[in-house]
Amino acid sequence: MDRLLSNIKIAVPEKIYVKDPESSDLGKRIVQHSIIIIDDMGFESFTFKKLGHQIDSNESSIYRYFESKHKLLLYLTSWYWSWIEYQLVIETHALNHLEKLCKAIEIVTRSVKEDSNFSHINEVVLNRIIINENSKSFLTKEVDKENQEGYFAVYKRIIHRLRDMITHVNPDYPFPSSLASTIIEASLHQHFLKDHFISITDCGGKSTPTDFLMDLVLKTIKS
Template identity: 65%
Template structure:
């Protein structure tokens, strides 16, 4: 899988950016440093001015890639979901048994993230933390319906659909496959957040616990 991923380019909706950051060294530095800075200071305190100072470039040069930091957050979260989708597809492609395939898929999307050397300018561990802490800020906006129509969330929705189809393959009489699939993705983020910040509100205290919890939840529901 590592060899295959080395040749993979995560496809992001072109409407999210002005210029593809993957097309230049400056663009890649913008992505690399924005991940480090947002993880360190949070999305609210992060600004393009601070980013420009960090990468030694004018603030205006960043605007040649992204209209604003909201679009940058959309790019980062879309990239993460696209990367996770590739992980899921490659990990489950050769599995024929529906239950085993779903079990593997749940493991992929709920496990603790490890860094992927296939993308040297992106720290997936820190990006995962950003998604856990900041993802809701990309869609809890007044513009969400318009942005949805523009396809800004298509990768996330496609990932939900993939898991939903796997759920139906295990039990085609189950009435809520999409609801359960979205619960797995959103719930995993929430359980990892609780584990790190409000440990008394979750039973998932070890790295593997969120996966164990969602395996139990899903397969109990599908009986």
Template identity: 75%
Template sequence: MDSLLSNLKISVPEKIYVKDPESSDLGRRIVEHSILLINDIGFDSFTFKKLGALIGSNESSIYRYFESKHKLLLYLSSWYWAWIEYQLVFETHSLEATHKIEKAIEIVTRTIKEDSKFSHINEVVLNKIMVNENSKSFLTKEVDQENKDGYFIIYKRIVHRLRDMIIAIKPNYKFPSSLASTILEGSLHQHFLKDHFISITDCNATLSPTLFMKNLVLNTLKS
């Protein structure tokens, strides 16, 4: 898979950004350091002014790439899910149905390791942002219009891939989409609980969200 992905360019819906940050050194630095800064101070405290000071650039130059910090968060979220989707496609394509869903659950729920193919993006830190901040990308009044505009197309595509894997195992299961979306959102939530509310989750250093999700899904499909 490494050789196939060596020249991979992650594609994000064009409406999310004003100018493709992958098209320039400044754009890549905006993405790189926004990830680090959001992880450091949180999305609520994050501003383009603070980011500009960090990268030594005018605040106005950041607006040439993203019209708001919300759009920047949407970009980071979309990039993350596209990166996950490529792994999902390449690592499950030759597996039979049960092994395919097991591997898929592992991919979308596992602890992230940094991918050297994208030197300006720290996937480990981006994963922490997804766990802590991702819901802020869609819990907004504008979510319906942004959905119509295709901002969440990659995320939904992963849910549909998981849904189809579930149907392949149990065609008469009544809730394949609900179970598929639960795998994605539930794993992020369990990672959050493991880090912050340990008393209301069984996930810990030895019992991972991956093990929990595999147990939940496979037992559900057996019943």
């Protein structure tokens, strides 16, 4: 199984990048160090010039892979959600409908551990970026055009998977898509709150975002 997983390639929509960063050592270093720099200084302060200095490469070489830092952020968020999706597929296999939904909620809301199958990407650090910066990938004036281009296909597939699991557990529940998208966004929000605004969340310490959302979802669809 470990050998099989090590051969899995996380797929990102091709239109997001100019050249696939997985195709070269430089591309992988661009991704690896962009994660470190964005985590350290935030997306607003991140530039290709700073990234080029970090990897000892010309700024122009980065543009051969990504036409803008926005496209790089789209790549990172798409990679993350594709990585989450592959966990959903593997870990929910052969479970009954309720078990599958509970496991899926756990996967998309739990604290992230580093995955040794992808050595150039630190998933723990990338998760922090997703918590802090994910909404910046789509809260733009170009969101409708980029959506039509398929840039958010992986993110939407995750929500559709959750939607279908909810419907399988309770076919009469009237808001499966809304609940599925709420699971994703509420998880990111609660992880942010427990790290920065602890007085307005019950998550942290004994309770986790997974505990909260598991309770919320199961009580909602069974009511």
